[in-house]
Amino acid sequence: MPSLISSLVRFRRDPRLLKLPPYLSLLCILVGVASLLVLPLNSYSRRTYISENALLPGQVHTYFGGSDQNVFRAYKHEVNALLGQSNKAINDHLEPILAAGGLKVGRQNYTYRSAGETYEGENLYAILQAPRGDATEALVLVSPWLSIHDVPNPHGVALQLALARYFRRWSLWSKDIIFLFPPDSLTGPQAWVDAYHDSHDGRYVSALPRKSGALQGAIALDYTKADPADDEGNGSSRFTAVHIVYDGVNGQLPNLDLINSVVNIAGGQMGTGVSLQDMWRHNDGYADRLRTMLRGMLRQGLGAATGAHSAFMAYHVDAITLQPYTATAVTPEGNLVISGWQHDEMAMGRILEGTFRSLNNLLEHLHQSFFFYLLMSRERFVSIGTYLPSAMLLAANYTIMAIALWVRSGQAVPKPDAAVVAAKTGAADKKGKAVEPPASTTATSSGAEERDLFLPLAVVALCQALGVVPLYLFNHVPAWLLTPVFAVFALVNTVLPHLISRALTNYYRATVQQYDLIKSFSLLLLGMFLSSLATLNFSLAFLVGLLASPLTFMQPAPRSPGSRLLATLLLNHISPLAVLVACCLWWQLDISEALRLAAFGWDVWGMYTAVVLWCVWWPAWLVGSVVVLGRPAMVPVPKKK
Incomplete structure (x- = not known):
């Protein structure tokens, strides 16, 4: 038994373990979609009957x-x-x-x-x-x-x-x-x-x-x-x-x-x-x-x-x-x-x-x-016990990645080689020998690193709070102003991730750990919202979970401008605004009419679809865009005396 426990502890610290969550998340998405597509089969559906x-x-x-x-x-x-x-x-x-x-x-x-x-x-x-x-x-x-x-x-x-x-x-x-x-x-x-x-x-x-x-x-x-x-x-x-x-x-x-x-x-x-x-x-x-x-x-x-x-x-x-x-x-x-x-x-x-x-x-x-x-x-239907796992699997993929990012953010960053640091920073003593940077004050004796939570929590809270802006605008603006307001918001939606990313890069020098925590908190909230929504409106939770699934695999893009531009374009094509415009084109509906009907549903029927769109899906997309545009700072090294 002691040997088994020690083996499990060593396995828990194995860095190869953190390579599994992306594959588990992808498996959850594929199984969730596949489990929905097999429901029309006779083996998974039931004939209707009168219970009363x-x-x-x-x-x-x-x-x-x-x-x-x-x-x-x-x-x-x-x-x-x-x-x-x-x-x-x-x-x-x-x-x-x-x-x-x-x-x-x-x-x-x-x-x-x-x-x-x-x-x-x-x-x-x-x-x-x-x-x-x-x-x-x-x-x-x-x-x-x-x-x-x-x-x-x-x-x-x-x-x-x-x-x-x-x-x-x-x-x-x-x-x-x-x-x-x-x-x-x-x-x-x-x-x-x-x-x-x-x-x-x-x-x-x-x-x-x-x-x-x-x-x-x-x-x-x-x-x-x-x-x-x-x-x-x-x-x-x-x-x-x-x-x-x-x-x-x-x-x-x-x-x-x-x-x-x-x-x-x-x-x-x-x-x-x-x-x-x-x-x-x-x-x-x-x-x-x-x-x-x-x-x-x-x-x-x-x-x-x-x-x-x-x-x-x-x-x-x-x-x-x-x-x-x-x-x-x-x-x-x-x-x-x-x-x-x-x-x-x-x-x-x-x-x-x-x-x-x-x-x-x-x-x-x-x-x-x-x-x-x-x-x-x-004469054919499926009950909630049969189709609910599909939405729950989509929500679980976000939670799995959120936990994996939380664990990875707590691992100690490998200490850079002293000669490499000296070559890059010029840090050397009087005899010309390279000076080794002092150990990080945040590292613990177990090899873990203390997490800096303030900046990640502030970024996620800011993005969640910004969702109230489109929710208020599109439900209170007069009908004749909906189209220009939507055009202005689409422009802001394109520029806002770049502004937040530039602030994180130039003013706050966000590190890899902080970007991991930003994405972790955002995915954790998204998974929690969708799993709760699935019990009330399965279809809405499933559709949002499927459309937002690429956010699970978003990482800071390479420093190549072409790669960053390509990743940004791909992410913009799955944004809530892009999906809204695509639906209007599919149904041959004017965007102002769609927004007017949504405002009518909010004011008269108490429809909460707009809340899910602007306060759940859009903030998660905004955080994903900031992560893709992010440029994590290098590991800090001591300055030359």
Whole structure:
């Protein structure tokens, strides 16, 4: 045993041990990416199933149809006549219709300000009191006047009016049903749900005059796919499939049982197609599964609202948006044809009826199924226990390098040869013999060297604090100034690493140990932030961890100007600003519009993606750039007397 302990101690001090961490970090990155790419395989994914037996989706007979179709057509005529009118004029027309059906009607005004612009409107909602309930629980059906793409939604509004009249005739409801008509999909639902939970700012958002019980679920209807044969509202808007949108703000997801229930009702009972993540054609192969999963990760990583349902997620209310559409297929001749059986609005109403009948059966809030998952098709998913190690491995690679740099910074620097020092500095005695520099006062008896922590901590703290500047600017500058401010910040972003590096070189004479400590502290913070973020928003943590992975291997570049320039250019290509510009080019989005939407998400939805971008990723990149441009000072030697 003593010999084993002594061998381990000698192995711990072996300098070859410090050569392993870079390879371990690279292995963590490769394994993390590979473990994500194998998830679409059957061996790593699972089939979806209903965990809450009380839901019983598809087990009831739906009756919406027949004479209700004439009611829907009448409502559609009235709604189409309101196109182009103001928000208040529309609510003035719809309120008597809801009140005549025996519903309790309420209206709510709100005003939001973001990026120098004002967003105001008025929500209209009606409450159907459950005949068999005590007003302690409620379900919500939302039909915004404008969809997420600012397209009018008259079919959805008319269908919701018809369903409100239809639901009023049934005595089987044990939960109240709230019919919400917001003016849009971005601000109206957020103002309403904030006021419903008394977490609104009374200066800008009015309180609700009427309330019901705790919200158990919400379904939003985005019915903007009109039939070309629809002549003045006399025809019908037909569809062949339903697109389910389920992503919430900051990557929040509804309970998987809610999605599975709609898939069971729409795809099984009603015989319509079901799609996810804009995958209009899905053959359930590996490529389509992977594409669906990556699209879901990208939406989750952005953290923006994807529909009227997203506002409910922050209050643990499970919600989704249903979008009927017409699926198409490509013939061998290259022609597009309609794929699947065409359904009318009555079929969509029966899908909503079956969904609300299932949610009405709940005895408690949805809790048995998964809240953290990645969907690869409507019947295939992976849970958090399977995909979380991918992000954790990416975060671990930063921690491994941070620990290795900390250990290396504590090792004693080899003492330079006396003759070499004398030749370089001219230090010699009167007889011409070289004078050996005195031993360092910071070296310990064990061969370790005391760490100089003040400068590295100050540099890392400065870079972290600078992240508040772009976070404040891009969330408070008016929209018309966002583009010039971004251009100025991009210029500063290019020059700032050179200024910090020059200060460290010329004024503070930073040593190799101090550069190691600067990089160590920065990577340690990055690994800690990403590992914590992975449990809240896996996709955002994985994407940032993957894009920032080159920072793990950044070292002070050689003194050759060409090598330093090449390393700087490579690092600038993976900067947060470069990635932001590349994403805008990919989506054909103006940079000012992207920044305006980010500021809107910060002010209205409470989206924290900007915090991760400017206060986590950008400071780490800034430190990495300073390290690459660094010129560590030589080992200090005594001056000539």
